[in-house]
Amino acid sequence: GENVEQHPSTLSVQEGDSAVIKCTYSDSASNYFPWYKQELGKRPQLIIDIRSNVGEKKDQRIAVTLNKTAKHFSLHITETQPEDSAVYFCAASIIGTASKLTFGTGTRLQVTL
Amino acid sequence: GAVVSQHPSRVICKSGTSVKIECRSLDFQATTMFWYRQFPKQSLMLMATSNEGSKATYEQGVEKDKFLINHASLTLSTLTVTSAHPEDSSFYICSARSGSGYTFGSGTRLTVV
16 A cells, blocks of 8 residues: 655744655555645644646645655745644545545644744 | 534543544535544544445454444444543544545544543
């Protein structure tokens, strides 16, 4: 089955700096890669996703890049703000009605003033 | 947008008793529902995939007789934790495919005392 690894497990940046979180996946059939932000005790919130037919996607301060050959994808957050502090999870799946999401191990991001 | 309603949000039960968690898709039909468990400071781990009108598919290491899943309609899936023990205390969350992504329930914090 799919295995998703995520690094780093914790990340501390100063407000205004950029944050980068990296994930690798094992199943070359995976073609959908979402990123979620989860606050304590809450459900994961989708912040951006990318499909395997594109290499990069951007939404304001958030961008995701995908390298299918190397089977890795990254989340980039620019101009970080204190409210970006949360746990971020990458995930992978194969698009289809029965396709399950496999999550990475999570990154705790702390944005300090 | 698609909404999955999950109840209860919190439950405390005594060891040996059973607890039922419900997830309903409110404005779409969910033929497949995914059940995850999340221990503190850990990732979401898939427990099982429930399919409307058929038996659930359990992940390796998940006891199907302990975690009973019923998906009797296109809008309702239930997870029953039977003979609960303190080690079953966790955050349980459901998810369903909706459109091009996944919609999550709000989660259930189960504490077994």
